[in-house]
Amino acid sequence: MQTNHLYDVVVVGSGAGGGTLSARLADLGADVLVLEGGPKLNTRTDFNTHGLPWEFPFRHIPTMKPGKPGMDGERSRGLGGKTQLWNAVSLRFSERDFKGKAHDGAGENWPFGYAEMKPYYDRIEKQVGVCGNYDGLEDLPDGIFLPPVPMKCTDLAVKKGAEKLGVKVIHVRKATLSRPTRTRPACHFCGNCMSGCDVVAKYNSYDVHMLPAAASGKLTLQQNSIVYDLPVSDEAKVKEVRYFDRETRAEGVARGKVIVVACACAQSVGLLLMSKSSRFPTGLGNSSGQLGKNFIPHITAGFEAFLTDFIGKPSVNDEGFLDHAYVPSFMHSRKRDYPRSFGVQFNYQNHRAVGWARSMKGMGASYKQSIKERYPAYFVFTGYHEMLPNKDSYIELDPVQVDEYGLPRVKRNWKLSEDDWKLHNDMKKWCRDILVASKAEIHSESAAPASNHEVGGCRIGTDPRTSVLNENCRSHDVPNLYVVDASVFPSSSEKNPTLTIMALATRTADHIADRLKRGEV
Amino acid sequence: MANYSSDRRSLLKIFGAVGATCAYPFASDELFGQTAEAHHHEAPATHEDAQPQFFNKADFATISRIVDLIIPATDTPGALAAGVPAYVDLVIARNTDQQLVTADGLRWLDAEATRAGSKKFLDLTEKQQLSILEPLCELADKTNGLARGRSVQFFALIKSLTADGYYTSRQGLRDELEYKGNSAMAEYPSCVPEH
Numbered sequence: 001m002q003t004n005h006l007y008d009v010v011v012v013g014s015g016a017g018g019g020t021l022s023a024r025l026a027d028l029g030a031d032v033l034v035l036e037g038g039p040k041l042n043t044r045t046d047f048n049t050h051g052l053p054w055e056f057p058f059r060h061i062p063t064m065k066p067g068k069p070g071m072d073g074e075r076s077r078g079l080g081g082k083t084q085l086w087n088a089v090s091l092r093f094s095e096r097d098f099k100g101k102a103h104d105g106a107g108e109n110w111p112f113g114y115a116e117m118k119p120y121y122d123r124i125e126k127q128v129g130v131c132g133n134y135d136g137l138e139d140l141p142d143g144i145f146l147p148p149v150p151m152k153c154t155d156l157a158v159k160k161g162a163e164k165l166g167v168k169v170i171h172v173r174k175a176t177l178s179r180p181t182r183t184r185p186a187c188h189f190c191g192n193c194m195s196g197c198d199v200v201a202k203y204n205s206y207d208v209h210m211l212p213a214a215a216s217g218k219l220t221l222q223q224n225s226i227v228y229d230l231p232v233s234d235e236a237k238v239k240e241v242r243y244f245d246r247e248t249r250a251e252g253v254a255r256g257k258v259i260v261v262a263c264a265c266a267q268s269v270g271l272l273l274m275s276k277s278s279r280f281p282t283g284l285g286n287s288s289g290q291l292g293k294n295f296i297p298h299i300t301a302g303f304e305a306f307l308t309d310f311i312g313k314p315s316v317n318d319e320g321f322l323d324h325a326y327v328p329s330f331m332h333s334r335k336r337d338y339p340r341s342f343g344v345q346f347n348y349q350n351h352r353a354v355g356w357a358r359s360m361k362g363m364g365a366s367y368k369q370s371i372k373e374r375y376p377a378y379f380v381f382t383g384y385h386e387m388l389p390n391k392d393s394y395i396e397l398d399p400v401q402v403d404e405y406g407l408p409r410v411k412r413n414w415k416l417s418e419d420d421w422k423l424h425n426d427m428k429k430w431c432r433d434i435l436v437a438s439k440a441e442i443h444s445e446s447a448a449p450a451s452n453h454e455v456g457g458c459r460i461g462t463d464p465r466t467s468v469l470n471e472n473c474r475s476h477d478v479p480n481l482y483v484v485d486a487s488v489f490p491s492s493s494e495k496n497p498t499l500t501i502m503a504l505a506t507r508t509a510d511h512i513a514d515r516l517k518r519g520e521v
Numbered sequence: 522m523a524n525y526s527s528d529r530r531s532l533l534k535i536f537g538a539v540g541a542t543c544a545y546p547f548a549s550d551e552l553f554g555q556t557a558e559a560h561h562h563e564a565p566a567t568h569e570d571a572q573p574q575f576f577n578k579a580d581f582a583t584i585s586r587i588v589d590l591i592i593p594a595t596d597t598p599g600a601l602a603a604g605v606p607a608y609v610d611l612v613i614a615r616n617t618d619q620q621l622v623t624a625d626g627l628r629w630l631d632a633e634a635t636r637a638g639s640k641k642f643l644d645l646t647e648k649q650q651l652s653i654l655e656p657l658c659e660l661a662d663k664t665n666g667l668a669r670g671r672s673v674q675f676f677a678l679i680k681s682l683t684a685d686g687y688y689t690s691r692q693g694l695r696d697e698l699e700y701k702g703n704s705a706m707a708e709y710p711s712c713v714p715e716h
Contacts, residue, residue, distance in 0.1 A: 050703055053689035057611055153712040188705040317701035320709050351702050354688035358681045361662040363591045363654065368599075368697070371688070375698045 007033045007220075008516055010241050010256030012227045012271065015081020017484035018262030019205025020124065020502045024509035026218035030516055033254055034210065034219065035243055037226040037263075038078035039069040043207050046070065047084075047196030053352055061352075063195060079223055080206030082264060083498070084196045087322060087348065088174040088203060090130045090499040092121050092141045096332060097493035100386075103332075106339035106419065107388040108294070108490040111462045111471035114141065120503035128203040128502070129181060132173030139341070140170075140328045140495070146178045149187070152318045154379055155325035155347055157307050161438025162327060167430075172326045172345075175203035175499070184208070191319025191350040202321075225252065228407055230259060230275040230284055230481070237480050238284070244405070257521045258480045258512055262505070265454035265487040266295075269395045270410035272458065272483075285475035290468050292396055294389040294459050295414060296492045297451040301428050302382040304356055305440035310377035323348035327434070329494055331426075338422035342385035343494045344431060349380050356443055378443075381435060383427040384452065386494045387420045395457040414451060424449055453497050458487035473508045480521050484508050573607070575614035580627055583642055584609055584679065590647075590654060591683045598692040600683050608686035609679065619678060626675025 008030040011018045022034045041047075046068040051061040063071045063085070070078035071085065078084065095114040101107050118141075125144040132145040148171035151159065159169035176193070180186045187201040200207045213219040224246040230238045238259045244251045261268045269292050275284035283291045327344035356378060357371045387393070392415035397408040416424060428445070435442055461467025464476035473488050475481040484505040486497040493500075515521050573581040585606040592600035600606075613619045630642040633653050639645050642653070657676035660668055668674055687693040694700040 052691075052703060053694070054691045057608075059608070059685065059689035149709050150711040156712050187709075188707075189709050190705060191702045315699035315701060317704060317706075319702035324709070351698075351700055352689075352694065354684070354694070354698070357684035357688050359662075359665065360684075363658045363680065364651075365593055365595050368592050368595060371684075372698060 013262035021505040023209035023213035026213040028513040091495040104339040131178035133171040269457040296456040298453040306377040340386040342427040455492040603690035603692035605686035
């Protein structure tokens with residue numbers, strides 16, 4: 001590591017945000033260093049993509065192959081970050097998602113709308129390859145799609161049921177190739193998509209964005225480097241990044257004209273909170289006091305059910321690439337007593353675990369038979385809804401607990417408001433109704449709301465008193481500090497955040513490259 | 522009001538929810554009741570012939586009998602042929618709460634056997650064994666495994682572990698359920714009405 005080398009840009013984190021941004025910057029000619037806390041991975045050989053449970057004594061399929069490091073904790077995931085393990089659902093936010101407050105007065109608007117983001121969504125979809133159908137929906141804009149993958153028989157049963165209630169079911173949109181590209185094969189439907197994809201049919205930022213950029217010589221990847229401090233200079237700039245080696249704990253410093261934090265929402269907020277100084281005693285760039293606040297993860301409710309039309313049918317290979325269909329938001333055009341909306345992801349179980357067998361009734365041959373009959377009919381249905389910012393929902397550093405590296409743990413706190421509860425309960429009601437209309441017997445439903453997809457905590461905005469970053473994801477306080485991940489979203493929509501993280505990251509890269517060219521940093 | 526604050530353990534669960542076990546937002550989210558740390562052990566290829574690590578011979582025989590009654594051999598292999606007793610032993614060996622429940626349960630079973638005129642549960646006829654276990658099963662099902670009675674907790678535990686062990690075994694998943702996935706397809710086929 002050349003500690004004296006001054007990079008144009010130092011990026012902390014290599015996932016959807018850091019990977020996309022760094023590759024774009026390198027393409028534009030910037031000299032970029034990416035620091036990743038986790039190890040280097042070989043996507044093709046290091047994951048247990050094709051493992052089956054009986055190969056392991058505890059029957060849980062470990063993420064990594066024996067002796068392969070990575071993905072083993074919060075701060076040490078590996079090059080590519082969570083894009084190695086994501087399910088690749090890729091949905092554009094709509095104008096209403098960016099400007100929710102303008103519609104219903106709740107939450108906060110983004111400082112720009114869909115028209116601003118559209119070209120970046122276009123660029124990202126062309127780079128990563130998203131399959132989907134052109135559905136022409138107001139609340140879910142179409143993109144640039146590869147052909148959709150056919151729905152499963154069980155999806156079609158739910159589609160039929162939902163249509164009885166006037167609810168649309170569409171093909172899922174995923175950054176998984178339904179057709180080969182010049183460098184990546186198409187999906188082979190092995191059904192274990194939330195492991196690393198061993199052929200990179202599923203997008204990950206390492207193989208698709210960073211490796212090709214690194215080949216150009218403009219992008220330097222440095223793994224096993226856990227960043228713990230961003231010290232601020234007298235002129236309120238961040239000029240260096242302090243890290244230690246994950247294995248040896250040897251300390252190091254990387255210098256950059258621009259510093260970009262992209263550690264996946266809560267960890268980014270945690271790093272800024274940790275970077276205290278006399279100028280910023282409550283965390284870097286926190287003159288607004290808003291850092292950590294406005295944490296708005298997606299809230300989910302899940303159902304397990306059996307589609308009665310499929311009980312007793314022969315077992316088929318329909319793992320596919322997990323979910324092939326999606327219930328897009330439909331509440332915006334309906335009467336309701338709460339703001340915002342929900343979508344439903346479904347049928348994304350693979351069939352190599354049968355956890356529901358525990359809770360089937362009885363014992364003996366009849367018990368065994370009832371499980372066999374229901375195995376082809378098993379089905380999960382999980383609604384995702386937006387939540388609005390409130391004072392009880394925030395990210396903080398744990399004052400006592402430290403992680404295995406001695407760094408403070410990051411704590412997520414969230415609490416639903418009355419309006420969030422109305423939305424949550426209505427979402428559950430709609431899920432139940434759709435299941436019943438699809439002739440499903442409900443086996444279980446989640447007892448309490450759960451969170452998924454961390455969003456918020458470091459939001460962008462035009463007012464430095466109510467936001468941490470400006471409309472270019474740049475700190476209001478520190479002119480060469482940027483954040484690119486879902487922590488910057490002022491509102492979350494109900495849609496999976498990754499495509500928007502990538503679009504925002506590539507947009508931010510353009511902005512930074514422009515400033516570098518003009519000599520502003 | 523749900524008020525949620527996560528430590529690293531629950532984080533691993535969230536991470537799991539994003540990652541490998543995203544498919545199971547509940548029920549099997551915490552796969553088989555084990556913590557993530559337990560998953561890092563390396564694998565022997567088969568477990569059928571393994572000697573019990575935790576149970577003594579007599580207790581292992583009783584556990585094996587219960588496991589056999591929960592998922593018997595039919596026209597397909599049952600839990601015994603799938604090596605489930607060894608799996609139960611492996612899991613309980615690492616969980617002291619489960620060890621205590623199991624010890625109480627096994628004592629309770631022998632006491633019931635004495636009442637039925639035998640010394641041991643294993644000496645009873647199948648009919649007698651079932652007349653002890655079936656009411657426990659019913660109670661366990663009714664209370665979703667959250668029963669307060671120790672004997673019911675014991676049964677619920679063994680049933681859960683039997684279900685986990687059997688349906689993740691080659692015999693349970695491939696022979697019984699005819700799992701066909703984890704293969705390569707050139708195209709995903711469109712649904713034809715009779716699937």
